[in-house]
Amino acid sequence: AKGSEGKKASAPPDETAPSQTEEETPPPAATAEAVVSEIVGTIDEDVDHFARPAYKFVYAHYDNNLLEQQMYDAFVDIAPVYNFELTRMSGDTDDETYVTNLQTLIDRGDVDGFIIETTNSVQNAVLSLLEESGIPYINLFTEYYDAEGRVITPTVGLPQYQSGYDSLKYLTDNYKEYWGDVDTNEIGLITIDFSVSPALNERIIGIEDAFKEAFPGNENIFYNDSFAAGQSAWFTLEGGYDPTAQTIGSHPEVKYWMVASCLENYSQGAARAADDLGRNDTMLITTVGHPMLEQEWDNGYDGAWKCAIAISNYAYATPTVLGLIALCDGRATAETLWPQFKGESDECAIWLADYAVVTKDTYRDYLNSMDEKYGPK
Amino acid sequence: MRKIIRTKMFALFLLLAAIVIIYTVLSDGAFVSPKNIRNILQSTTVVSLLTIGAGTLMIAGHIDLSLGGIGTMCAMLAAYLLRVGVPWYIALIAALAMGGICGAFNAILVNELRLQSFIATLATAAITQGFAPIISQGKQIDIYDPVFKFLGGGRFLNYVPYSLIISLLALLVYGIVLKNTKFGRGVYLIGGNPDAARLGGLRPKRISYALFINAGCLSALAGILLAGRLQTANTVGITNSQFAGITAAILGGISFGGGTGGMGGALIGILILNCFNNGMTVINVSPYWQTIASGALLLIALTVDFLSARRRLKT
Amino acid sequence: MERYLEFKGIKKAFPGVQALKEISFRAEGGRVLALLGENGAGKSTLLKILAGDLSADEGDIIISGKKQNFTSPFDAIKAGVSVIYQERQMIPAMSVMENIFAGALPKNKFGFIDKPRLKREAQEIISKFGLSIDPTTPVGRLSVAYQQMVEIMKAYRRGSDIIAFDEPTASLAEAEISILFKIIDELKREGKIIIYVSHRMAEIFQITDDIVVFKDGALVKTFVTAQTNEQELIRAMVGREIGDTYANLSRNTVYGDTLLEVKNLVTKKVKDVSFTLRKGEILGFAGLVGAGRTEVVRALFGVDKIISGEIFLEGKPIAFKSPTEAVAAGLALCPEDRKEQGLVLYRSIRDNVSIPVLSKICRFFFLDRRAEAELADNAVEKYSIKTPDTDKIVAELSGGNQQKVILGRWTSEKMTTRILILDEPTKGIDVGTKAEIYQRVCDFAKQGIGVIFISSELPEVIGVSDRIYVMREGRITGCVDRADATEEKILSLAMSDTAVTDGGEAK
Amino acid sequence: MSFKKLLRSSNTALLIITVAVILLFYSFNQSFLSLENIRNIMNSMSFVGVLAVGMTMLLICGEVDLSSGAIACFGGVVVALLINAGIPWVIALILTILFGAACGLINALLINKLGFMNFIATLGLMSVFQGFVTVITQNKNIQIPTQSFWVLGSTTLFNVIPLPFIIMLVLMIAYSIILSNTGFGRSVYMCGGNRRAARLSGINPKRVSSILYINNGALAALAGAVLAARMHTASPMTGGSGALDAITAAVLGGVSFLGGAGKMSGCFIGILLLNVFNAGLTAVGFPPYWQIVARGSLLVLALCFDFVGTLARRRALERE
Ligand SMILES: Nc1ncnc2c1ncn2[C@@H]1O[C@H](COP(=O)(O)OP(=O)(O)OP(=O)(O)O)[C@@H](O)[C@H]1O
Ligand SMILES: Nc1ncnc2c1ncn2[C@@H]1O[C@H](COP(=O)(O)OP(=O)(O)OP(=O)(O)O)[C@@H](O)[C@H]1O
Ligand SMILES: [Mg+2]
Numbered sequence A: 001a002k003g004s005e006g007k008k009a010s011a012p013p014d015e016t017a018p019s020q021t022e023e024e025t026p027p028p029a030a031t032a033e034a035v036v037s038e039i040v041g042t043i044d045e046d047v048d049h050f051a052r053p054a055y056k057f058v059y060a061h062y063d064n065n066l067l068e069q070q071m072y073d074a075f076v077d078i079a080p081v082y083n084f085e086l087t088r089m090s091g092d093t094d095d096e097t098y099v100t101n102l103q104t105l106i107d108r109g110d111v112d113g114f115i116i117e118t119t120n121s122v123q124n125a126v127l128s129l130l131e132e133s134g135i136p137y138i139n140l141f142t143e144y145y146d147a148e149g150r151v152i153t154p155t156v157g158l159p160q161y162q163s164g165y166d167s168l169k170y171l172t173d174n175y176k177e178y179w180g181d182v183d184t185n186e187i188g189l190i191t192i193d194f195s196v197s198p199a200l201n202e203r204i205i206g207i208e209d210a211f212k213e214a215f216p217g218n219e220n221i222f223y224n225d226s227f228a229a230g231q232s233a234w235f236t237l238e239g240g241y242d243p244t245a246q247t248i249g250s251h252p253e254v255k256y257w258m259v260a261s262c263l264e265n266y267s268q269g270a271a272r273a274a275d276d277l278g279r280n281d282t283m284l285i286t287t288v289g290h291p292m293l294e295q296e297w298d299n300g301y302d303g304a305w306k307c308a309i310a311i312s313n314y315a316y317a318t319p320t321v322l323g324l325i326a327l328c329d330g331r332a333t334a335e336t337l338w339p340q341f342k343g344e345s346d347e348c349a350i351w352l353a354d355y356a357v358v359t360k361d362t363y364r365d366y367l368n369s370m371d372e373k374y375g376p377k
Numbered sequence B: 001m002r003k004i005i006r007t008k009m010f011a012l013f014l015l016l017a018a019i020v021i022i023y024t025v026l027s028d029g030a031f032v033s034p035k036n037i038r039n040i041l042q043s044t045t046v047v048s049l050l051t052i053g054a055g056t057l058m059i060a061g062h063i064d065l066s067l068g069g070i071g072t073m074c075a076m077l078a079a080y081l082l083r084v085g086v087p088w089y090i091a092l093i094a095a096l097a098m099g100g101i102c103g104a105f106n107a108i109l110v111n112e113l114r115l116q117s118f119i120a121t122l123a124t125a126a127i128t129q130g131f132a133p134i135i136s137q138g139k140q141i142d143i144y145d146p147v148f149k150f151l152g153g154g155r156f157l158n159y160v161p162y163s164l165i166i167s168l169l170a171l172l173v174y175g176i177v178l179k180n181t182k183f184g185r186g187v188y189l190i191g192g193n194p195d196a197a198r199l200g201g202l203r204p205k206r207i208s209y210a211l212f213i214n215a216g217c218l219s220a221l222a223g224i225l226l227a228g229r230l231q232t233a234n235t236v237g238i239t240n241s242q243f244a245g246i247t248a249a250i251l252g253g254i255s256f257g258g259g260t261g262g263m264g265g266a267l268i269g270i271l272i273l274n275c276f277n278n279g280m281t282v283i284n285v286s287p288y289w290q291t292i293a294s295g296a297l298l299l300i301a302l303t304v305d306f307l308s309a310r311r312r313l314k315t
Numbered sequence C: 001m002e003r004y005l006e007f008k009g010i011k012k013a014f015p016g017v018q019a020l021k022e023i024s025f026r027a028e029g030g031r032v033l034a035l036l037g038e039n040g041a042g043k044s045t046l047l048k049i050l051a052g053d054l055s056a057d058e059g060d061i062i063i064s065g066k067k068q069n070f071t072s073p074f075d076a077i078k079a080g081v082s083v084i085y086q087e088r089q090m091i092p093a094m095s096v097m098e099n100i101f102a103g104a105l106p107k108n109k110f111g112f113i114d115k116p117r118l119k120r121e122a123q124e125i126i127s128k129f130g131l132s133i134d135p136t137t138p139v140g141r142l143s144v145a146y147q148q149m150v151e152i153m154k155a156y157r158r159g160s161d162i163i164a165f166d167e168p169t170a171s172l173a174e175a176e177i178s179i180l181f182k183i184i185d186e187l188k189r190e191g192k193i194i195i196y197v198s199h200r201m202a203e204i205f206q207i208t209d210d211i212v213v214f215k216d217g218a219l220v221k222t223f224v225t226a227q228t229n230e231q232e233l234i235r236a237m238v239g240r241e242i243g244d245t246y247a248n249l250s251r252n253t254v255y256g257d258t259l260l261e262v263k264n265l266v267t268k269k270v271k272d273v274s275f276t277l278r279k280g281e282i283l284g285f286a287g288l289v290g291a292g293r294t295e296v297v298r299a300l301f302g303v304d305k306i307i308s309g310e311i312f313l314e315g316k317p318i319a320f321k322s323p324t325e326a327v328a329a330g331l332a333l334c335p336e337d338r339k340e341q342g343l344v345l346y347r348s349i350r351d352n353v354s355i356p357v358l359s360k361i362c363r364f365f366f367l368d369r370r371a372e373a374e375l376a377d378n379a380v381e382k383y384s385i386k387t388p389d390t391d392k393i394v395a396e397l398s399g400g401n402q403q404k405v406i407l408g409r410w411t412s413e414k415m416t417t418r419i420l421i422l423d424e425p426t427k428g429i430d431v432g433t434k435a436e437i438y439q440r441v442c443d444f445a446k447q448g449i450g451v452i453f454i455s456s457e458l459p460e461v462i463g464v465s466d467r468i469y470v471m472r473e474g475r476i477t478g479c480v481d482r483a484d485a486t487e488e489k490i491l492s493l494a495m496s497d498t499a500v501t502d503g504g505e506a507k
Numbered sequence D: 001m002s003f004k005k006l007l008r009s010s011n012t013a014l015l016i017i018t019v020a021v022i023l024l025f026y027s028f029n030q031s032f033l034s035l036e037n038i039r040n041i042m043n044s045m046s047f048v049g050v051l052a053v054g055m056t057m058l059l060i061c062g063e064v065d066l067s068s069g070a071i072a073c074f075g076g077v078v079v080a081l082l083i084n085a086g087i088p089w090v091i092a093l094i095l096t097i098l099f100g101a102a103c104g105l106i107n108a109l110l111i112n113k114l115g116f117m118n119f120i121a122t123l124g125l126m127s128v129f130q131g132f133v134t135v136i137t138q139n140k141n142i143q144i145p146t147q148s149f150w151v152l153g154s155t156t157l158f159n160v161i162p163l164p165f166i167i168m169l170v171l172m173i174a175y176s177i178i179l180s181n182t183g184f185g186r187s188v189y190m191c192g193g194n195r196r197a198a199r200l201s202g203i204n205p206k207r208v209s210s211i212l213y214i215n216n217g218a219l220a221a222l223a224g225a226v227l228a229a230r231m232h233t234a235s236p237m238t239g240g241s242g243a244l245d246a247i248t249a250a251v252l253g254g255v256s257f258l259g260g261a262g263k264m265s266g267c268f269i270g271i272l273l274l275n276v277f278n279a280g281l282t283a284v285g286f287p288p289y290w291q292i293v294a295r296g297s298l299l300v301l302a303l304c305f306d307f308v309g310t311l312a313r314r315r316a317l318e319r320e
């Protein structure tokens, strides 16, 4: 329960707000700009990674989805640059499996550092295992909090709430460009959540807030929870298609639709619903996450799915690894890592990854710039 | 001795031994380190309890797909009660009782309305799975109660998990009850032919009620032990372990038709599954190949079974 | 060319049993050959091999000069062999016509099932058998007897050259038996090869031409029916003489007080039945199959719901809500349908025998294995059940031996029975054991136990019972004392004009 | 069908519930029955519907295939790979169906040649197929940019009835005819009703069962391909619960889990009910977690209704 408030509090200040108009080339994210090379655990610092033997890291992820694969790929890509070896471990989306596997790896005794990617449900057990073992670790995506809501693990993550907020904000700012000057009372919002994941849920809260802010008093918000829709909807395209199509079909009073989801698969499903219903002119779809949309655009897609929050995987991977190496080297402790990102009352810092809303016209440039900045060189 | 060699259990035991030896060699002994053995044993606790519940019902000719849902909901209930300040023993009893009630609900559907247990328990599964997030508002509920933590994560002599002792004890007790008591015999008989058992003076309905309720309580216990170990109850809980429980039971010789198998075989089935999975982590198999390998394991287990059955026919 | 069927050196072993040891004999077309032998002698096993269901370990089957190697029942059917099994083999949820034509449903030119033709042809066969069954009823809804007739019609329909019957009359009544015999006669005249297995001596002499006797899996002797007699056959089968079964029984002569009184019992199938049973008395129940005798005892035993009527056990009114209560009150019901209601087929003999006395062989909470084994050993010995040990799964026993297991269960020494109800107890049991069973029943009576003895074999009811109630269509139509009982008298009470053709559909 | 016959049909109770559910949601939201929404519901049932056709056949025969969702997923991936490799989509589709049949054949061989228990064998293969999907795709969705292929998923008849639904319906009707009007169909029932008796009647139960597994694999792959066409994408996430959903729908529709009984029409109503109910919950904005409870309760309710219906039917039969 403490997760949500904590995370909202940790949402970055305005300076991280990404580019919102198409013309502007995405600015170098402020988060990275603040970094100076004296600070340990960042890209530019002057460390010889080959003066030591290669570290053995384990990427221990809870789910086993597309995102995890992409992160793994990104880690593997930068492994030769920063001189580490990487193996992975999956919890198969099960608390017990995750904890048991983690313990098994710890007991094996040859791991130098962990990249921990979990839900909050295993936080307590994972923390006590890691504390006992003394092995350095960095959390990816999901930060841990103590009972007072203070961040207690060094984390590389996405400002979940803000990214959701920004994804929809792009639509509310730009809808006239697609629809013209329509009656805002005829606009509705469909959200597709996976509510039991606090991180994903945050995004939806941000999305809804952005809508309410843009259209005060508009009550056409239709919330769908793909968790509640049953297993066939979990992370599948149908999980986005069906609620979108059926909500639209059941609410003819709403003429213009914005669809925003916490996961790319759902928005891709929603995009198909827009195609099938012939509503590419009256729908605008967005999402947090971009790779599938990138593929669609590459293949010439030009439908209602207009934009997405793009985050380069390297923008996660590189800080994660550098931070972990700093911990392993003993150049920083969990508490002293990335002091510039540390909230006032928090024990540890959250490195918030660069992201931006991209459209068909901007995605190439943005991703190239991110690769330039964080990718293997 | 010859008789033992020809049993299915022995064949599965050989498979288990093979798994252990192969992993030990591949991992340079890390697989059989005391710590790792403890890990393997610890990982069997939840599955064991579910296997007992599911297995006894299968022997009696039913199937229960709601165990995961029941356990998850009951653990959530316990965590909720603890959070609102209820003493641990009341939370524990309430959760177990809720498990029993859910089991009784299944029993009513199956015995009074004569529904197929497959679909009836599937319905119960959906209902209970829905209640878990309703109780917690979709979040997890952390558990700070020392007794719960102790039950789930405490270790005797800092080595043997208490939860393991609980589940092994349960396996032992149920094994003995099944093989050596009137009730246990009744379970087999109603699984084999309920009409004949009834005409023989047994009470199939009563036994089936007892089994469903028992399975509900055991899965509540499993849910609580896991929640205690993780110090949190969440909406997924033990849902994923449910199929493992059924699989272990079938591997161990309990068949869907009812009437056969026992807890000894089920224990070996559980150990095979858990050793195999743990070993893959020890020797670093990629997650995708793990999926393939665990499917292949089931097929290998069936092959072993097939070979032993064939040999039995020949002699 | 002449039709014949020859077995050459057939061997078959099951784990622990050599079921067939070098069986060789020949059956000629146009003759009926009887296979005789004690329970477990290997008769059914041989027929299963003939049916392509089991494969022999060694040996050949030769049909009219052609060596056959069946690997499945399909092959056997194609080669013109039909075997009617001892245990009914039907698909309960499917209609009579589909069961009769199973595996060869008539097709129209589009390859679809020709339903009108199916119905017509099924109806033709049913009429030929003189039965009144609606071809579209699910077989499961027929009485056991009619189910058996459907089995026979199925084999008849195939027009096979070789037809083997494995105890076809065990669950048939007189009327159906005479129909069956007419059909067999006709088949014989068409020159077909008929093999007939039965434990009823009278039938053997009535319809067979040759006799082959098995003992312990070996062929001991062959006879020509016309040139032998019952005693000679029994000696070949059992290895000893058995005198006049019924006359030699040592019977109880003194009866005690009224043990059971049933007044105006009404259930779904039973209409206003009243009778009394005294201590030490054997009460026979006769009637055609479907007369409702089973239903009377099921109601007594707390299985079926009683609509109205009173039952007194030693003067006290009783109404059992479940068999558990009945067993606790000292009733024992040995049910008619051994597969459905009697046995837990995939459990051992031991497990099956101990069912009603489980609480009596418990020490503290635990079952006393030794006592249980003893119980089973006694049953095996008492009824000469043919099995290597009592661990054997009941499904692997021969039909007759399965029946003996049920008898063993309900007559074990741990039972404290006051009323013993036997529903068709000797179904499928060989002559030697039958005599022993009759004597046992009489011994029970001597101990003061009241026995209800239901049987469709008239000589048996008459020979064993002290008094005989006759039922027809759910009512008791008369009560005959042993001294006055004749087959004609009982038959006339049991039959009404409609009874023969009607009542095919039970439940 | 006469009224009396209808009353006695085993699907009547389920049909009544379905109609009641539709009316209930309609009374809350009239747009629930808009043409657009009817089309949506049809779309939503088509994937599991096709899976359920093959599954119903298997269940009636006393078999079960837990791997069909995984085969469907695999089918989607295969068709995507083939099309993206430049193979014309019709040929790719045929190859995919053959591929699914091959997966089914593996099931058939394990179960009927080696005598493996169907539940565990198909559970094992489910993991194997799913694992291969992830290895091949590296867990990434595969886009299918070939627009001509999309026709398979998004064509609509009269602008209302989607092609995937028509495919499902045609299959259901075809298999329904096979079940009730062909020798093979009847032998499916016979094998499920009493396998031994069927064998003794000259039917080869292993052959029947093998054919059904192969058929199920082919249908599952088809379902996966059609879904991929609808989504323009093959996703490794597809179909995880497909087999269980198909079994649920079929069993709800009166198909016995133990074999020997059931009808395709029941299976259709089962799927219809489940999907109409889901769509209705979305249409009225039912509170999320209570949706799960509601779905479970609906199952219980439908089954109770069915029970009452069975009792009434039995009584009517007795009265005759
Ligand atoms: N499937 C089996 N497995 C093991 N043993 C079997 C099996 N079937 C039969 N037997 C054994 O083979 C022997 C012969 O049995 P069979 O059924 O042929 O006897 P039968 O002559 O038909 O007896 P009955 O008159 O009682 O029907 C018996 O000892 C029986 O226990
Ligand atoms: N309510 C019931 N439930 C289960 N089986 C039943 C029920 N009623 C009858 N039976 C069984 O159905 C079969 C057919 O019964 P049917 O009425 O033909 O003969 P019956 O009543 O046994 O007649 P009889 O005993 O006089 O031959 C019998 O085996 C009987 O045991
Ligand atoms: Mg026999």
Ligand SMILES: [Mg+2]
Residues within 6 Å of the ligand: C290, C293, C294, C336, C423
């Ligand atoms: Mg009877």
